[in-house]
Amino acid sequence: MNARKPTELELALDEALGRALRAPQVPHSFRARLSAAVTRTAGIHWAALREQMENERREQLRRLQREYVRVRRSTIVTLLAAAFAAGAAAMLAMPWLRAHLGSYAPMAVAWSGAALGLGMTFHEPLRALLRRWSNAP
Numbered sequence: 001m002n003a004r005k006p007t008e009l010e011l012a013l014d015e016a017l018g019r020a021l022r023a024p025q026v027p028h029s030f031r032a033r034l035s036a037a038v039t040r041t042a043g044i045h046w047a048a049l050r051e052q053m054e055n056e057r058r059e060q061l062r063r064l065q066r067e068y069v070r071v072r073r074s075t076i077v078t079l080l081a082a083a084f085a086a087g088a089a090a091m092l093a094m095p096w097l098r099a100h101l102g103s104y105a106p107m108a109v110a111w112s113g114a115a116l117g118l119g120m121t122f123h124e125p126l127r128a129l130l131r132r133w134s135n136a137p
Contacts, residue, residue: 086113 006014090109097105 094105097108101108
């Protein structure tokens with residue numbers, strides 16, 4: 001090792017810190033527990049432990065990937081089903097809407113769909129904002 005002598009400034013700083021700061025209190029059994037911990041870890045094969053942890057991490061990533069694909073598929077199916085149901089509902093409601101709204105019926109359906117979509121999108125953020133405002137002092 002390349003051990004060098006501390007300079008006068010470093011020695012003075014160490015002395016000043018020693019006077020200003022007290023050493024932390026440690027339990028009486030600290031040294032014994034430290035020695036026991038060092039002895040326990042001496043027998044560990046670190047490369048094998050690292051390999052095991054990397055294998056566990058790879059398996060977790062595989063599980064996350066499978067779950068991500070499953071959620072993505074179910075989301076797409078749900079969106080398609082909702083779009084089909086909305087189209088069918090609009091088609092069934094269109095004669096009634098035309099009778100009551102006349103030529104404004106397609107525009108009313110479009111605006112209703114937009115309002116519903118915006119409501120679904122911003123429902124939770126708006127609730128959180130209202131909760132924050134109601135809890136404000």
